[in-house]
Amino acid sequence: MTIDNISHRKKFLAQDNAYLPHIAVIEKIIEETPDTLTFHFNFKDEKLKQEFTFESGQFGEYSVFGVGEATFCISSSPTRRQHLEFAVKRVGKVTNALHRLGVGAEIGFRGPFGNGFPLDKLKGKNLVFVAGGIGLAPLRSLIWNVIDNRKDYGKIDIVYGARSSADLCFKYDLEQWAKDESLKMTTTIDRDDGQWKGKTGFVPQVLEQAAPSAKDAVAVVCGPPVMIRFTFPVLEKLGFTPEQMLTTLEKKMKCGIGKCGRCNIGDIYVCRDGPVFSYAQIKDFISSEY
Amino acid sequence: MENSNQSKLIAEAKARLQKGKVQRVIGFAQGSLRFVTTPLITSDVDELEKLVINPFIANNLSNYLVGLEGKTAITAKGCDSRSIVSLIQDNKIKREDVVILGIPCTGIIDLAKIEKLTGRDRDEIEDINREGDKVTVNIGEDKKEFAAKEVLYDNCLHCDVPTPEEYDVLIGSPVNPKPEAEEVKLKELKEKLPEERWRFWQEEFSRCIRCYACRNVCPSCFCQRCFVEESQPQWLAPAPHWQDNLLFQVVRSIHLAGRCTDCGECERACPVNIPLRSLTREMYDIVDDLFDCQAGSDKDTPPLMTAYEDEEAEGLFL
Amino acid sequence: MSIIKKIAKKDLGKLLDEWSRDFTVFSPSKASGIARMEVWQGGEASFLDWYRNTVIPPKDIVLPLLEEMFSFSKSEEGYKLETPPADDSKRLIFGIRPCDARALSIIDMTYGDGYQDNYYMQRRNNTLLVGLGCTNPYDSCFCTALGGNPHDTTTMDVMLTDIGDGLLAEAVSQTGKELLQKTAELKAATEEDRTKAENVKQAAEKKISRNIETEGIAEKLRACFEDKEFWQQTAAKCVGCGICTLLCPTCYCFDISDEKTEDGGVRVRSLDSCSFSVYTKMPMENPRSEKWQRVRNRVCHKYEYYPMLFDTIACTGCGRCIRLCPVNWDITQTLNSLPG
């Protein structure tokens, strides 16, 4: 990647110091799974509340003051701007602290950062969404975005899976999508857990069975690294070229703006050049640094 | 430490690697800078020609042993052999997995001391030669002569184990302990009032950049995850405040009780000249006083901190 | 017409005093127990006797090891954030070496790109570089392999050459020109001085023997990226400490952390190192959990990724990483032994 094709950097909103968070207030908390919560939030500053814009796939740096910052994508759609959402799995110091917060608590938000999904390139295409676990969060923003502009897109396939039925996120969305006749929704869990009436099997296998056509299609993949690693070969088998596969990557980040160094995969900085990439961009590195 | 020893070392190492008795050899090679040696870790027989024995083989190579698969032949000075034994005591390595090529050592030359005495940097010096108790330094036309005790590392000055105690082959003849020379740094520190001592350390640790070289070169710092990397709870601010730097080093020294062999590697590694050995040596002496413990002197005793006597150190408890 | 003046060495202290009226002047010092740039304290400028280069690179004047980004406090109205007052003091680094000055221009590329890093850029823009050419480079130096030389003027404002009894001062930038013009004490340099300076420069350059072949190096590194065995062998003796990165004049990576006080706290940033496994560690995975991956990242970042991003190798050959490494891990040896 050269300096010329990383020019999609977005102008930062409203203030010069990109390290200084905006104060935001948590408005609602939804328990997705035993270890995952979705937070609805809004900015405290009225003007920012009105003017804030973002694109599906972009992320923010969220602060719990006194504990630190963590990176999450914005999981709500820019087409639904009453509030913003992000989903948090409890895994580390900051995510634990977030889980301890209640409605009304103040957090910090920096962003939106990153490139987001290239909507202009998706328009008119058939879309195949492949997600695992909490990896649905960034795709969910895009899926609602697409549904809200349904006529701009072709066929839609969604394959979503989790370890168990209890680990499925955004069940309220899954229900709606399952009822939506303009798209094909497949939900799966890794292993039969006794309560689940739907499909079982790993996401890549289920995707292979679903066998969406690669013609005029773009596949958007997000999930745990191991799922991503096994999904690309399946897509290739189905005839998708590396340019037809998009993913959004997760790395440890601190600054979110390409300075602090740690989120690189080779010469690509996930925060600045991503988090959305085509498989063509990252396939050289994906086996050994992801 | 003459050249014949070096040839013998190479031959011994080669024999073992060629016969497949060991998977690799760890020793010293000439470094890329004048006088400086560098660790050589190799499974290639031809590479073994690079092995050296000279008065500059400073590193404690036992640091590389933890986590290796298969058998390893390693060159070890007396102090290094103690570190190896300490690792055996801690069950980090097995005795049968190491072939110790013991090197009797009469002290390692501290290039920083020579730089200080001559006012010249290492790379401005043409030659340094040691013969017995004399060390001659050539700088251009100028030839300076020093007593060995002036230019050896502090921890070599009253070395208890010039000849390795634990070895498979001894390269050369055993040497005797050197007469002790006073350690200026330690003495000056001990003469300070308690409050001055703490402020001294505050001052020293204000320079610390938290590079963790002291920890990473230390064979006794073998924890897979060091407490400084814990985030829940976070014991230490990641940012290098002197308070946290000092806390880190004090706790490190205490965690090394009964393991630290006073090899001095932490102090050598420190890029900002913090006299770390003054801390670790203190601990070395404390465990000697309290528990008659000399780290790494007996591979068959349990690690100091896992053992106990029925009655000891009672004066310290209410 | 360039401005060339001469400073008598015995008058250097006075000159630094004079400049200290308008600037916070930093000059080489060992007062802290280690060679680094520190605020000029007046008196005789005796550092010329020992100064070859600092251990702590002068980047720490514009990119400190530790700095406060903002403070936060909580009241009934919620959180309030406050950035520390902007530091717009004028600084002058006296005696910065060409490798270290050029290193700042390399950091500028990242910190000035896209979202500007105001904390850094403000200090950087207010800092004058009065460089001093090297007459006595270390055996670990290799600036000449990277397009520099012991008297390279890149990114300098004023460049000094040691001609024995004095320092020949040449204005490089417009700011440097103004500085020399308004400095009353300086005499114009003679033709003889200039000849001397020319000889000094040539002699210094000849002293550097360490070399790397930079032609096609990014491509070579890309080609051996997956050569795990090579990187494992290369990394074998590395102990994984942070010396080579934290004390590198071009390394700029940092960590951000919160520190609580009773009624709020501060968010600080501190230099970080890609040599540490926690640097990339996420709760569930770590893309560079192995030492060889981290060593590879360090080498490739400097010699492959930076050239791809900014057309510049992010190394200026100052040699600190070689000199200060506790096990003599030498990046030039690695670069000269790349497979293929």
Next chain:
Amino acid sequence: MEQSKDWEPRIVGFLCKWCSYAGADLAGISRKKYPANIRIIRVPCSGRVDPLFILKALRLGFDGVLVSGCHPGDCHYQSGNYRARRRFAVTKKMLESMGVDPRRVQASWVSASEGGKFVEVVNKLINDIKEIGPNELFSDGKQQPVKTDS
């Protein structure tokens, strides 16, 4: 040492749950008064007390630290307190050698039935600390951020 009149030492006590914590409890039940200056952290065994805990307490500004466990020979886990003894001994000696007043960090053996001894120990520690003054080991004039992480 200059200190304000109303300064009261803050002390942290790491107490073994089998003996000393029960001892402290007994002291409370039997209405034996001991100063409220001590914050008690219950640990499963005095052998759980890493020297790091002691240093961290000092770093956080506590004026004194108490480690207390079962009498030698009475450890619920056979040898935990023996190990604690070695660990504590080297910690105290190390701190002393660095210039920390050894009275700042003390240890005791208090059994579940020794409510009275627990009170004595705490009182002695508090009196000692009052004599040596507040812990300023980690202060440098400026107010330092105190991290009170969970």
